[in-house]
Amino acid sequence: MLANHTLGSKSFTAVAINTASKAGEWIQSKLGDYNSLHTKSAMNDLVTEVDKGAETMIRNLIQTHFPKHGILGEESVEPGPDASRQALAKLSGAEYLWIVDPLDGTTNFVHGFPFFAVSIALAYKGEVIVGVVYNPVHNELFVAEKGKGAYVRGRRLRVSAEAKLSDSLVATGFPPDKDHAAVNMRGLQALSGKVRNIRVNGSAALHMAYVAAGRLSGFWEVGLNPWDIAAGSLLISESGGMVTDPLGQPYNLNVRNVVASNGLIHQQFIDELKAAEAAE
Numbered sequence: 001m002l003a004n005h006t007l008g009s010k011s012f013t014a015v016a017i018n019t020a021s022k023a024g025e026w027i028q029s030k031l032g033d034y035n036s037l038h039t040k041s042a043m044n045d046l047v048t049e050v051d052k053g054a055e056t057m058i059r060n061l062i063q064t065h066f067p068k069h070g071i072l073g074e075e076s077v078e079p080g081p082d083a084s085r086q087a088l089a090k091l092s093g094a095e096y097l098w099i100v101d102p103l104d105g106t107t108n109f110v111h112g113f114p115f116f117a118v119s120i121a122l123a124y125k126g127e128v129i130v131g132v133v134y135n136p137v138h139n140e141l142f143v144a145e146k147g148k149g150a151y152v153r154g155r156r157l158r159v160s161a162e163a164k165l166s167d168s169l170v171a172t173g174f175p176p177d178k179d180h181a182a183v184n185m186r187g188l189q190a191l192s193g194k195v196r197n198i199r200v201n202g203s204a205a206l207h208m209a210y211v212a213a214g215r216l217s218g219f220w221e222v223g224l225n226p227w228d229i230a231a232g233s234l235l236i237s238e239s240g241g242m243v244t245d246p247l248g249q250p251y252n253l254n255v256r257n258v259v260a261s262n263g264l265i266h267q268q269f270i271d272e273l274k275a276a277e278a279a280e
């Protein structure tokens with residue numbers, strides 16, 4: 001499946017795959033393990049424990065192979081956009097930077113809703129060169145290498161062929177901070193009726209993998225963090241799709257409001273969001 005690599009890029013990808021698999025299996029082994037969850041705070045504790053445990057595992061594995069590389073992980077950054085921007089800025093000097101979401105879709109994990117994933121990306125000088133998104137429940141590991149395509153279970157991924165919004169199935173997400181509630185509602189209102197339908201499943205990384213696989217025509221969400229998007233962005237671009245900010249500027253690690261699609265509907269998608277002031 002992944003032929004013709006240089007030795008270096010092959011080992012990066014192998015480590016990303018191995019690490020995401022191990023963390024994903026461990027996360028799945030904790031699914032439904034609610035013995036200690038009788039109160040809300042205990043529930044948060046368990047999630048924190050699983051999120052943090054998975055991140056520690058991922059950090060250890062990456063550091064074992066690449067001790068000089070930088071690692072930006074969700075669980076090592078304080079909540080909120082400012083802390084996230086600062087953490088990324090602090091690591092921006094790293095030639096190689098791993099960007100890790102140990103458990104994207106934490107709320108789903110808590111509820112046993114089987115739509116969550118491990119997301120691991122590697123950026124070289126600020127550009128994503130490897131992206132892996134792994135859903136352990138479906139045993140689907142989506143992997144992309146810059147210039148070499150994207151795959152799931154050995155099959156090459158291709159984005160979908162819909163050329164019109166009216167034929168498109170799109171997804172969005174609601175990060176749970178109230179600041180974005182109004183903009184989210186404007187987006188939903190603008191697109192419902194224009195697209196075939198809208199899905200909101202709770203994991204940005206998996207939604208992006210589904211765009212890459214042609215299962216969704218597009219995805220947009222505001223207020224995300226680099227670890228939600230980095231791996232998915234490469235999956236989509238290596239599958240023939242497009243990932244931009246809401247102004248149509250190409251994706252980079254600082255993008256927090258994202259519009260992703262099969263490329264064919266991209267401009268219509270952006271135009272609708274812009275007209276509704278739904279993408280910031």
Ligand code: 2AM
Binds near residue numbers: 172174175177204
């Ligand atoms: P998480 O499960 O890793 O927290 C759902 O809309 C998406 O938003 C998920 O990818 C989720 O990632 C992310 N998310 C959840 N809480 C968030 C927050 N407070 N700020 C930004 N993104 C968040």
Ligand code: CA
Binds near residue numbers: 074101103104227228
């Ligand atoms: Ca996340």
